[in-house]
Amino acid sequence: MNIAILFGGSSFEHEISIVSAITMKKVLKKTNIIYIFVSPDRAFYLVDTAKINSKLFSSGEYKKGKQLTLKQGGFFVDSMFGLKTVSFDGVLNLIHGRDGEDGKISSMMEFFNIPFISPRMEASALSYNKLYTKFLAESLGVKTVAYEYLSKNDKRKIVMDYPVIIKPVRLGSSIGVSIVKEPSELDYALDIAFEFDTDVIIEPFIEGVKEFNLAGCYTNNWELSIVEEPQKEAFLDFEKKYMDFSRDSQVLAADIDDSLKQNIQENFKKIYEPLFLGSIIRCDFFVVDGEVLLNEINPIPGSMANYLFNDFEGMLERLFKNLPKEQKISIDYQYIHSIQSAKGKA
């Protein structure tokens, strides 16, 4: 297969997207990868797969590459004989954070009729925003951690017992996240969070909570990963998560009983189908007092959570063959014709 990997973007997670993208080269051994970089100022660049490395971007050298234009049916490169299509079978959206996870890339792929793996627009809007994820989970009967919500201009008052964890609603990779042990620390933590976002949610911080991750997709069958119990400290800071995005070898399944595993899988399926069809997502769950709670949806997980799957490359191919189809709308101008007739103009 020929897969175009879109990465970079105008995002706080721009650099970890580069790491994720480079990791794919090690993981996708039989695939012909076409790298398309979205620069910080949102131009598209074709990157030589043989030469890709992180320095190419940090040095700005990528700018010497070919710039691409997005038009109906694909990406195009200027050539001596006019625009030439960049040839591939489909796009893998690997932009973490803004642009990739908020629905912009999906919007454009759909508009320009390019097959792509990524949560579609609605799925993006609901999972990119942690508050809306709560609404979604609730409507699907999936339990989540209790929460409060504060907007930048709201009074800085919470009802919940300490310790709490503060999260900007629209960011991943622990950016802007703080654990707050007592009321006197709240203000500072909110200052940090509001540097990154206009809205935050506040959840109880549960020391030593059991956490389990599951990734997957639906091709014409459910393809679910192993359940992983991530090793962790209080929580991963950005640099540690950053290293985490370059994982490329399979990890061990968590040592849990079948009923808990099934429970986690059922919750994943409730979230995934039908909203997330066409995407590979990772859901992170907590288990508290025997209850499975959705902690977060990762709509574009680090290195696509490849390390949780037996046959990641095969799954990617199967997913490309089973992407959701956009509804066809045929426009016949019958209303305009009938109005013209009524006016005697037809």
Add this chain to the structure above:
Amino acid sequence: MNIAILFGGSSFEHEISIVSAITMKKVLKKTNIIYIFVSPDRAFYLVDTAKINSKLFSSGEYKKGKQLTLKQGGFFVDSMFGLKTVSFDGVLNLIHGRDGEDGKISSMMEFFNIPFISPRMEASALSYNKLYTKFLAESLGVKTVAYEYLSKNDKRKIVMDYPVIIKPVRLGSSIGVSIVKEPSELDYALDIAFEFDTDVIIEPFIEGVKEFNLAGCYTNNWELSIVEEPQKEAFLDFEKKYMDFSRDSQVLAADIDDSLKQNIQENFKKIYEPLFLGSIIRCDFFVVDGEVLLNEINPIPGSMANYLFNDFEGMLERLFKNLPKEQKISIDYQYIHSIQSAKGKA
């Protein structure tokens, strides 16, 4: 001002978008309008403002016009000397239904850094889908009509008393909507709705319910329209709504007391701010037993609800001067640099 009007799109409401766009020419008397048509197959065409009429589109003659390319900073036209920018101050998104109201146009305008009037992506995702609108309203303390929800593959069973009204969740302009008086009619009505969408909501149909519409935006002040009591029959079918989209002269305010008016205005403001900043929306309310209930949000109302405002053209200019700014993200590659240092490569 020079305003580019985007209209058409791959939408069931393609034709009424054309009607809305042409209506703007009568309404915007001091504005220089640049018309950009999105064809049914989603190519961009520059349309001559002097020559615009509905037949240009129904006949396919628009295809003789210039095709445009979307790139960073604007729309571009091929000229003898390479690409040339189409010059305007901002875009008014006037695409009803898919592409316009679902967030695609907003995504692209934001990505390509073009100032635009339209609900932003999150606002689009939540208001384009009537189920998500319910979640949103609930979270903001705005009451709505009771509802049930059915997905295409769900059992066709409802709990609510008849008569009910069936609505596809993602369509406007009454497309696919039916009133169902008794259980025996349910199946047929659902068949119709599911032709247009995978999901529907069902609400009680309240005969003779009082309905009030209010449109508006926030510039650096609230600019709210008069409250209109739309004249109506059981409900407007598509052809009647279609004619409705060409309204261009101001209507009379509803004869209601100040406290009801204020109540409606307060509910509008709760919905609008901050999610809908940058857009002009119309909210349709029901009043049942003295309670104000949100019926629908119209994220891109027909002919922008110009007929509800005293100074629509002035408001449009003020809104263009007060659009929400995208958060700046500066990317300095410090993590990549520090990892390279750690590896001794820097």
